[in-house]
Amino acid sequence: MRAAMLQIRLKRLRRRSHQRIARELYFDIGSRVRRLLLVLLGVAIAHTLAMLWFEDIGVSDAIWLTLTTLTTVGYGDFSAATVGGRVATTVLLYAVGITVLAQLASDYIDYRLQRRQRMIEGKWDWDMEDHLLVINTPKFNGAHYCEILVRQIRETPAFAEVPIQFLTTGFPHGLPDALRAHGALHRHGEADNADDLARVEPENARHIVVLAHDHYDRHADSLTFDTTHRLMQHIDRNRTHVIVECVNDANRQRLRDLGAHSVIRPIRAYPELIVRAIVSPGVETMMENLFTHHGDHSQRYNLPVDGLRWADLVAGLIQADLGTALAYTDETGEVICNPPSDTRVHGTGLIVMVRADQEPTPARIRECLAGIARQSAHAAAAASD
Template sequence: MFYRLLLKKRRSSSEISRRLDVGMRARLRKALFWLLALSSLHVVAMLLFEGLGLSDAIWLTLTTLTTVGYGDFSAATPAGRAATVLLLYIAGITLLAQLASDYIDYRLKQKEYMIKGLWRWHMKDHVLIINSPKHSPAVYFQRLVSQLRANERFADTPVQILTDAFPDGLPASLRDQGVVHYHGESSDLEALKAASAQDARAIIVLARDEYSRVSDSVTLDVLMQLDQLCGGAKPYTVAECVQDENRARTERAGNCTTLRPVRAYPEILVRALVAPGSEKILENLFTHDGDHATRYQVSLKDVVWSDVACDLMRAGLGTLMAYVTDDGHVECHPAPDHRFDASSIILMVREVAIPTETEVNEALKPARSTA
């Protein structure tokens, strides 16, 4: 019940803001209409009472209305002067000042809506990030957006965040990165529409709490809402899943890529967008099950990287990832013709077939013999 009341309150706040925006625009249009009507009447009066040509009548109206008053033309007849006083001095100039004041108010209110996340940006081909981390969301988003900007595919792609974490507006550090946001509930269909989810290039659905399985329920709700909104034309979607047993459910809900929340490395999310499937390899690095990196003590002198790597793969012992020098420096994945000395090597091995140090040293005999 509390959740429904809170959601209703957020919807009401957004609806009030929308109505205020519509009301202010209607007021501006109405003032502009009356200003144009008064100006047109004054032009007609100058044509009839002063005998001016059309261009001169318009020029006189504009210079009088804007209080510039060049003096090259002026009303001389009593009727013309009376029309100028009534239409411009009393009504027109006052209405113009009111129009300018209302427009400034509108622009200020518009800026406030943008900062507070109440503005509909009508974006297309953008990255939409739904939800925010429970802890330090601003810091996380800065790192995530920085990684997006560092990739050529997303360097110039607009980024919008749909979240309720920043009721007073995004931090300046995020706005400086060109990020905008819409303040709303992630599983609210109207909020997803306001964030232009159906027109996004890619969507990232974050877990609200990386340690709570309840987050998976929220994520599934969001995916179902996206399916309803986008239909078969859903953008490429990456979603975080806290419980591994819920991965299949997110995929049945139309999610393209599912991965565990890793708050320290938002780069994994970016890799899931840029190179789908690579996130599975990166996830394996964070678990002991499946493939994982293992260090082996060896003694190698003036060997070639490609020779060592091929010898180990032919022996079925694993994939060479890096070597360690005598002074402890770790060199990752050098060029294939790179020559090196090593006191240890790091292999990506299978959990079901972890080689022994003896097997590794035996497999490296051909590389040593060609050194």
């Protein structure tokens, strides 16, 4: 165990060392470009002054002559005629200026290429505001999961243009094309690294999602707990909504006590759960219960329903404290979800949201339906009278 931990630490140290060297090379090119610009500006000013001193031309013509000669355009409308002017042009522009300009162009191209490469590899510091920050990516099929997640976020009108950024080591060679096509960005790093976390500016984020790296490993909650604790030192809870995944249900309350607004199970086959937690906080709790048998859950009752109005059926079950009707199966077996209130239900079963500690028996549901039918018949008779 100790050997494995030591190996992991050595890998992290090597990776951070490589990142440091890459940053130094990048900033070295940037500083060299700035120095060359200053040298080139100095040469241009010196040549302009020399033209004013040696040649019988004005300031604008001197500047024009310097620029056309330096860029090797050479229109021929002006040229150095005196010995001093020609010597100054040869020394300042031919020997120094054109050489510096060529080196500057080469370094600038390298700078742009390295800048683009750093963006692709997630080594660029993006200026983010009111963004959606996703920390970690799933260990298994992470790219596919993130693609579905981002696509569903973009399909929500209110989040169609919201900036999305990932903080993860899951894409060392850059984000997949499908993610970049939806405008997602990423920073290569880990949330347990204070420097990496600061670079994604969690204090400016509107929503933060902390994904469990391995939803099969209950020890993943330790990393989630550490990440959430670090986040709370950066963010304003009244401004930023934090959603975290919890593998072990026993850790749910601990994460809530730490400051997480929403704590959900990692259901990898259904990224919509995360999207609902972002778009409509609280809805994810109801949806999550649909996947489990704990707390509130959906139950199917194979009972005939003949002609009851959907609104009366729903109200009757709620008044009897038996649950909330969600859908019914029609005579062909098709499930009809949330029909209009005036729908006359003709079916073979009901799907009801019930409480696990008070799950009604089919007999109680059948008795309630019979009572609803009697009340509807009495109401219809009274209305006809």
